[in-house]
Amino acid sequence: MTPDDLPRVLVAWNQVLVHDQLTEDRFRHVMLGDPNYEPEGVVIAEGPHREVLGLSASVLRRDVLGKDGGGTEWQFRRGFLKAFFVTEGEHAGEAADALLAAAEAYCRQAGKQELTVTIYTGPYVFPGVDLRYDRIYRLLVARGCRDVQTIESVAVDLRDPAHEARLAAVQRRLGPEVEVLTWHPKLLPQMTKFVAEGDMREWFPVGCEYRYAEPNELTLILQRDGEILGWARYHPGRPRAGFGPILVLERERSKGYGLRLLLECMIRSRDAGSESMYAGWANTGFYIAAGWHIIERHAVLKKDLPAMEEAR
Ligand SMILES: CC(C)(COP(=O)(O)OP(=O)(O)OC[C@H]1O[C@@H](n2cnc3c(N)ncnc32)[C@H](O)[C@@H]1OP(=O)(O)O)[C@@H](O)C(=O)NCCC(=O)NCCS
Numbered sequence: 461m462t463p464d465d466l467p468r469v470l471v472a473w474n475q476v477l478v479h480d481q482l483t484e485d486r487f488r489h490v491m492l493g494d495p496n497y498e499p500e501g502v503v504i505a506e507g508p509h510r511e512v513l514g515l516s517a518s519v520l521r522r523d524v525l526g527k528d529g530g531g532t533e534w535q536f537r538r539g540f541l542k543a544f545f546v547t548e549g550e551h552a553g554e555a556a557d558a559l560l561a562a563a564e565a566y567c568r569q570a571g572k573q574e575l576t577v578t579i580y581t582g583p584y585v586f587p588g589v590d591l592r593y594d595r596i597y598r599l600l601v602a603r604g605c606r607d608v609q610t611i612e613s614v615a616v617d618l619r620d621p622a623h624e625a626r627l628a629a630v631q632r633r634l635g636p637e638v639e640v641l642t643w644h645p646k647l648l649p650q651m652t653k654f655v656a657e658g659d660m661r662e663w664f665p666v667g668c669e670y671r672y673a674e675p676n677e678l679t680l681i682l683q684r685d686g687e688i689l690g691w692a693r694y695h696p697g698r699p700r701a702g703f704g705p706i707l708v709l710e711r712e713r714s715k716g717y718g719l720r721l722l723l724e725c726m727i728r729s730r731d732a733g734s735e736s737m738y739a740g741w742a743n744t745g746f747y748i749a750a751g752w753h754i755i756e757r758h759a760v761l762k763k764d765l766p767a768m769e770e771a772r
Pocket of ligand 1: 704705706707708709712713714715716717718719720739740741742743744745746747749750
């Protein structure tokens with residue numbers, strides 16, 4: 461796929477992936493603007509009249525950290541199929557064969573042992589195949605992809621007055637020594653310690669300090685006695701806000717700190733005009749305990765890749 465193909469790829473994408481409508485800007489940002497993007501990883505299938513029949517967008521890291529600095533050892537043996545679709549019609553099976561073969565070849569040539577859909581921690585649209593796309597799911601499973609995990613996304617109605625009462629209760633329970641602050645660069649020394657102990661390279665890639673150079677109202681910090689113990693981000697939107705990621709240091713979990721941060725973000729988003737809030741790829745139990753519910757399920761699919769010599 462070349463950047464010139466973008467408008468017609470997008471028309472096909474939006475016809476097929478109806479739950480994940482994309483604009484050109486977002487497609488450019490997530491696919492072509494991914495630091496790990498390589499042109500040969502993103503391919504389209506075309507019909508005889510140059511009509512787009514499908515897309516396969518793979519991404520991989522050439523070293524553990526990758527160009528985004530966010531890779532980890534557990535991810536390194538994998539190539540990620542970040543997006544895959546074929547349009548409906550008689551051609552669908554043949555197009556799926558060709559697109560999947562291209563993704564596999566790209567990953568195998570880079571020495572990857574597994575193709576995963578998708579749990580990719582760089583820029584992504586969805587964490588797996590949305591189970592509402594039954595046709596796409598079946599095309600992939602019929603071609604040797606195994607369903608190995610289900611990832612849930614969750615949402616909550618922010619207009620429920622119970623959230624405010626819950627926040628007040630948790631604030632009382634935690635006491636005044638636990639404070640929630642919006643991000644300010646003067647917190648950087650404490651944040652550096654938090655990032656090191658938190659050990660989540662996906663969210664704090666190497667060199668991420670530049671993201672923390674300015675004050676940010678949408679990044680909340682939970683502090684106790686001057687030490688940062690929790691961090692969360694949110695994005696108020698209308699009507700729907702987004703939440704995440706959130707991290708509480710392992711040694712400080714199960715004390716209500718995560719809940720405090722979550723409820724603070726919910727109330728602040730509501731005050732900014734949001735009616736509901738969404739968290740993708742969620743740690744479901746934590747959100748359910750705070751009154752959220754599951755709205756999407758994504759299947760993580762995996763296909764083992766034979767080494768190049770074996771494949772021949
Ligand atoms: C998820 C996380 C932020 C929760 O923080 P925490 O401070 O331990 O959470 P709290 O103590 O406020 O827990 C609030 C409630 O959620 C429940 N809960 C928390 N994590 C849970 C889980 N994984 N499964 C089920 N319930 C969970 C607690 O039991 C508690 O319920 P209760 O009030 O009925 O006792 C923390 O575990 C964490 O940082 N995990 C690693 C990063 C992560 O998974 N982030 C979320 C990605 S979407």
